[in-house]
Amino acid sequence: MNDAMNEQYRQILLNLGENPEREGLLDTPKRAAKAMRYLCHGYAQSLEEIVNGALFASDNDEMVIVRDIELYSLCEHHMLPFIGKAHVAYIPTGKVLGLSKVARIVDMYARRLQIQENLTRQIAEAIQQVTGAAGVAVVIEAQHMCMMMRGVEKQNSQMLSSVMLGAFRESCTTRHEFLQLIGKGR
Structure with a gap:
């Protein structure tokens, strides 16, 4: 090969x-x-390998957020980079995920040919699958070289995508709290 x-x-x-x-x-x-x-090394990784048993018993049932996770991916349409950050939250139901594992899950899916919308969903569904959380929220902010270097050449454009599962989808209050917390300090 x-x-x-x-x-x-x-x-x-x-x-x-x-x-x-x-x-x-x-x-x-x-x-x-x-x-x-x-x-593209994310193709050679699996969710089980990434998590590697790093789930820990916890009676915490409050929102856990990992914010500003850098990500680098390649657009599947032009094979040009898109670069940004992911904000991931979940509401535990008896177990929490090792902190670095959230970033590793983001990387595993980002290191594949992608579109941002699918990447956002894949991360949310993986966190849900691994933790059994009451809810998962993922927001990705990224700049796409396929839009900046070619085509319309818009240097300051940024794409935002979000996926809300469980409590984040069902409760406006929970969703609002998450969005407010990831917006702090900006």
């Missing part, structure tokens, strides 16, 4: 009118293939 992907990047260089034999491009196909494998 490594050699095939390297050759495909070499062909891209040729199709662009470049000379893949010139000094600056000699190792570019290999580097580009390695970078793409890294940027």
